[in-house]
Amino acid sequence: MGGNKLLAIVLIVAGALGLAYGSFSYTTESHDAKLGPIELSVKEKETVNVPVWAGVGAIAVGAALLLLPGKR
Numbered sequence: 501m502g503g504n505k506l507l508a509i510v511l512i513v514a515g516a517l518g519l520a521y522g523s524f525s526y527t528t529e530s531h532d533a534k535l536g537p538i539e540l541s542v543k544e545k546e547t548v549n550v551p552v553w554a555g556v557g558a559i560a561v562g563a564a565l566l567l568l569p570g571k572r
Contacts, residue, residue, distance in 0.1 A: 508565035515558030518550040 524547070531542040 504565050508562040511558045511562030511565070515555045515560075515562060518555035518558065519552065521550070523547055523549045 525545055526548075527543050527545050529541055530544050531540075533540040
């Protein structure tokens with residue numbers, strides 16, 4: 501399997517997942533404090549929204565790479 505076909509499949513899968521889920525979230529530690537034996541930490545949950553046009557665009561580019569012939 502060539503590099504273009506692998507990239508095309510990855511783009512199609514990523515676009516489909518972006519359309520299916522619409523967003524993803526992750527947790528970051530923003531502050532740590534140590535006051536003697538007491539340790540405090542603050543964790544923030546961040547959410548990233550995936551636009552619909554990005555998912556559709558990834559699927560379209562992946563399909564174009566998969567279907568159009570490359571250099572030979």
